[in-house]
Amino acid sequence: MKTTGKIYTGIIFALLYIPIIVIIFFSFNSSNSMAVFSGFSLKWYKELFRNAKAIDALVNSLILAVSSSVIATFLGTAAAVGIYNIRNKKLKSAIMTVTNIPMMNPDIVTGVSIMLLFAFGATLIGLRIFGFWTMLIAHITFNLPYVILCVMPKLKQMDKNLPEAAMDLGCTPLQAFFKAEFFELLPGIAAGFLMSFTLSLDDFVISYFVAGESFQTLPIYIYSMTKKRVLPDMNALFSVIFIVIFLLLFIRNLLTKDSNHVKKPLNR
Secondary structure: OHHHHHHHHHHHHHHHHHHHHHHHHHOOEOOOOOOOOOOEOOHHHHHHHHOHHHHHHHHHHHHHHHHHHHHHHHHHHHHHHHHHOOOOHHHHHHHHHHHHHHHHOOHHHHHHHHHHHHHHHHHHHOOOOOOHHHHHHHHHHHHHHHHHHHHHHHHHHOOOHHHHHHHHOOOOHHHHHHHHHHHHHHHHHHHHHHHHHHHHHHOOHHHHHHOOOOOOOHHHHHHHHOOOOOOOHHHHHHHHHHHHHHHHHHHHHHHHHHHHHHHHHHHO
16 A cells, blocks of 8 residues: 555656746756757747747736735634634634635636626726736735634644733733744744745636736736747746746745754743
8 A cells, every 4th residue: 555655646747846946947948949959058048038928928917826825814804814714613614614715616617706896896897907907906815714724723722821911911912912922823824924925926717817918927828928929038937937936945944944853942
């Protein structure tokens, strides 16, 4: 059974990472072929930085991802604390069920629903509102449940007497949260932010329905290229994004390990 499990795990990892390795490998190809490697070259990385539309789309995606992630993390953390402090178990269960619906809902249903809502609002005020702000609201909406899901377990693990002890020492409820609870919840908040950032940067379906002509994200830009041919400089862009995310996760894991080593002597 152990051998079978290892083989199964190996197949899963192969299916996940072989396509990425192929893209990185052919990003250094001197020709534009995705089947024949003609020779090592940085040609497509140079072409990438000359592609103004791709760079603009990447910058738009990063602005949208960071903005929506920060706002969703703030609102999601506040919502998680509020839900956790609800004493009525039936009400808490009902709110958590409603919170989890967007995660289970197909993206196309969410995208069309939000588009119709914005279209109705645009009809009422008589303006064309589709663009950055509609995409920002949409991304915050589908990111919120993931932040709540990440923060809620940390609230359950936290010592319930911690905020009470802080308030007994003279803190207001808000001061008690930032001085005592916040640092206990920080791993969950960070995980919620990273998940929100990744989902926002990756999203296409919902963004496609709420995007305007004036604001184009990277997934929408790449989709517009598929009608003709995806240029090889996109391989270079994907490689850069993958390597940056890999390094960020690697650094985060190192910092997590260091913090655990620091905490161990204090707990003895």
